[in-house]
Amino acid sequence: MKVVADANELFSAVIAKGKGWKAKTLDIFFSDDVKLSAPYRLLAELERNRADIMSKSGFSHEEFDAFIGVLKLRVDFVPLEKFLDKIDEAKETSPHAKDIEYFALALKFKSDCIWSEEARLKEQAKVKVLNTNELWKLLNPESGDE
């Protein structure tokens, strides 16, 4: 399935606590059934906030680079030019302007869902939005509530 990943899910791959939740995040990241994408501009934002992220995570420059390196291998970062024609539709659909690029990307490539912990993204009916637990359950239907 085609999944657009929100920025918060990328950071969730390297959180220190919440082991069960983090394991589910990594399961999704490395699932053969999931093709992840995200706006390319998100990479630039990660780089722009490098110092702050390093300070709060405790990562060295090399560790931050390793984090970005793995993200680039798992996530298809798509330049705005490739979904620019969906920006207007995304503006009408997205409950908040901050999330326009995610919606435009999902609309352009007919993604199955946006993966995000932000409940506000569900306040529309055009694009399915699933949080980590919901997406994990969809990928592991035999696993019950765990």
Place this chain on the structure above:
Amino acid sequence: MAELKIRIPDELEKEMEGLPVDWSEIALESIKLKVFESHLSRSKALQRAVLEALASKSKLSKESALEFGRKANEGMLKQLKREGLA
């Protein structure tokens, strides 16, 4: 042990001269890195191990992941606004 010869352009050789650097060591480290990157790109298990190793020393919480996510999204919106798209 294998030996590797590298051709260095004259101009670069001049710039290298006098620098207190062990170029053999630099070349060896670059090759090791490239080999690791090659393995990494082909192995999901290794990629996952890298993220798990990073997480094991990370101080990030679920809340800070959300905070960084929101900050990144705000930055993306600012850029869209600068371009007259939002």
